[in-house]
Every structure is written in C-alpha cells, then in structure tokens.
Amino acid sequence: MERGISNRPRAGDAAVLGALLAAALILFLLALRGTDGGTVCIRTPDGTERVPLDRDGTYTVVSLGHTLTVAVEDGAVRVAASDCENQICVKSGAIRRAGQSIVCAPAQLVITVEREEETDADWILP
Amino acid sequence: MRIGSSPDRTKRLAADAALLGAALMLSWLEAVVPLGGWIPLPGAKLGLANFAVLLAAERYSAADAAAVSFARVAVAALLFGSVTSFAFSLSGAILAWAALALLCRFRPPMSWIGVSLLCAAAHNMGQLLCAALWLHEAALLSYAPALLLFAAASGTLTGIPVNLISARLGRRERIA
Numbered sequence: 001m002e003r004g005i006s007n008r009p010r011a012g013d014a015a016v017l018g019a020l021l022a023a024a025l026i027l028f029l030l031a032l033r034g035t036d037g038g039t040v041c042i043r044t045p046d047g048t049e050r051v052p053l054d055r056d057g058t059y060t061v062v063s064l065g066h067t068l069t070v071a072v073e074d075g076a077v078r079v080a081a082s083d084c085e086n087q088i089c090v091k092s093g094a095i096r097r098a099g100q101s102i103v104c105a106p107a108q109l110v111i112t113v114e115r116e117e118e119t120d121a122d123w124i125l126p
Numbered sequence: 127m128r129i130g131s132s133p134d135r136t137k138r139l140a141a142d143a144a145l146l147g148a149a150l151m152l153s154w155l156e157a158v159v160p161l162g163g164w165i166p167l168p169g170a171k172l173g174l175a176n177f178a179v180l181l182a183a184e185r186y187s188a189a190d191a192a193a194v195s196f197a198r199v200a201v202a203a204l205l206f207g208s209v210t211s212f213a214f215s216l217s218g219a220i221l222a223w224a225a226l227a228l229l230c231r232f233r234p235p236m237s238w239i240g241v242s243l244l245c246a247a248a249h250n251m252g253q254l255l256c257a258a259l260w261l262h263e264a265a266l267l268s269y270a271p272a273l274l275l276f277a278a279a280s281g282t283l284t285g286i287p288v289n290l291i292s293a294r295l296g297r298r299e300r301i302a
Binding site for chain 2: 027
C-alpha cells in the first residue's frame with residue numbers, strides 16, 4: 001500500500017475538527033478564568049480603599065476638604081473630576097497598568113493599579 | 127515509491143519545484159490580499175501555501191513536502207517577509223511538517239482534510255510559541271483559542287482541494 005490517507009472525508013476528519021474546536025473552547029475558558037482584573041488602590045491620609053479594576057463604577061472621595069470623583073471604566077481608572085486648584089490629577093488621564101499612579105497633591109490622594117501578574121511594560125517611570 | 131532510477135528523481139525534482147512555485151504564488155496572494163480588514167487577528171493567514179505542501183505529501187512523500195515547505199518559507203521571507211516573520215513562519219512550518227510526517231507515517235483513518243487541520247493547528251501553535259518566546263510574553267498564549275478556531279476554518283479550506291485533486295488524479299498519475 002503506497003499511501004493510506006484517504007481522499008474522501010472520513011470519521012477522523014470530524015474527530016480532528018471537533019478536537020480543535022474543543023481545545024479552542026477549553027483554552028478560552030481557562031484564559032477567562034485566569035484573568036486577574038486588577039485592583040485600584042485609593043490612598044488618602046484618612047486611609048486606603050481598594051476597588052476592583054474590572055468592574056465599572058464611580059467613587060466619590062473626600063480628602064483634606066477636597067472632593068474627587070474617581071471613575072473606573074473599561075479596565076482603566078481616572079479622576080473624572082476634582083475641585084482642587086491645579087487639576088493635575090484630572091489631566092493625568094486614565095491608568096490601567098500595574099504600578100501606574102495618579103497623584104492629587106492638594107488632596108494628598110494617590111491612586112495606583114495593583115495586579116498579581118507581572119506588568120507587561122518594561123519600565124514604569126514614576 | 128521507487129526513487130532509484132534517475133529519470134524518476136528528475137521528475138520528482140521538477141514536480142517539487144512546480145509545487146514550490148505554486149506555494150510561492152499562494153504566499154504572494156496572501157501577502158497582497160491582507161485579511162486584516164475582515165478578520166481582527168493580527169498575523170492570521172489562510173495558509174493557502176499549505177495546499178501545495180500537502181499536495182507534495184499526497185503525490186510523493188513527506189520528504190518532498192519538507193522540501194517544498196522549507197524552501198517556500200525561506201523564499202517567501204526574502205520576497206515578502208522580515209527576519210521576525212521568517213522566524214515565526216519557520217517555527218510554524220517545522221511543527222506543521224512534524225505533524226504531517228507523523229500522519230503520513232501512521233496513517234490514521236482520516237482524509238487530507240484532517241491532515242490539513244492538524245497541520246494548520248500545529249503551524250499556528252508553532253508560530254505562537256515562537257512569538258511568546260521571542261517577546262518573553264506569556265500573555266500572548268491567551269491568543270491560542272482564537273488561532274485554533276481560525277486554524278479549524280483555514281485547515282478545512284485547504285484540505286478540501288487536496289482531497290478533490292487526489293481523487294481526480296487517481297493513484298498513479300504524477301504531476302510531472
């Protein structure tokens with residue numbers, strides 16, 4: 001027999017196709033489960049608050065007489081509004097990577113992103 | 127297969143060269159018709175050239191398939207690729223050929239569609255592993271499910287014509 005691989009579809013083809021689709025599904029589910037959404041750490045002189053980064057939400061923080069609105073959206077966190085003078089925290093924009101931070105000096109507020117896994121950036125410059 | 131006599135060897139060389147030409151045409155087609163607009167998977171290709179490699183295995187042997195496949199990877203990298211794309215497609219081609227050689231050796235009850243599917247999956251996984259090692263980024267592996275799903279489609283697509291041609295040509299016909 002010169003060659004054994006058929007040129008008509010056989011049961012093995014369907015089995016291979018099924019196995020590939022099953023492997024894709026299983027790997028996908030594993031990847032979903034292993035996702036660490038990360039945590040937002042909001043630090044003020046009055047204490048530290050942690051909220052999940054993978055759940056959208058808006059938080060109001062009062063610190064040293066200033067009121068800030070912290071918004072978590074699409075896996076990123078930003079200061080949506082602040083009544084401080086310089087607005088540096090608002091202009092900092094959104095952060096999402098582990099180790100990044102937003103600081104509001106007048107309110108002495110520091111927001112950082114914490115994540116279990118290693119960061120995907122080479123360095124994060126403070 | 128008799129490889130002893132030199133006219134047969136020459137025919138085989140000519141056929142392999144013709145298949146390499148076909149493989150390069152298909153690679154070129156993939157290079158000029160980017161899929162990116164339709165499929166949001168960076169680096170995903172239909173793997174049409176796989177068709178010529180499978181045909182080499184079908185008509186001749188896994189050794190001929192290796193010649194066509196690796197020559198195609200080298201020439202396509204020179205024509206349309208870069209160093210990175212060469213490394214990625216070479217690692218994919220090595221894994222795909224290993225799968226092909228095993229299947230040709232052990233002949234499980236499947237047609238060229240099944241062979242094509244397994245080769246496409248092996249090619250994608252080889253590329254992905256190479257990319258993950260190259261970039262030191264394990265997170266890339268989360269890309270595997272999407273690539274496997276894509277391999278299921280492209281493997282079927284390239285396997286069907288091999289079945290059809292194999293049936294049309296019959297057992298003894300040679301390409302050259």
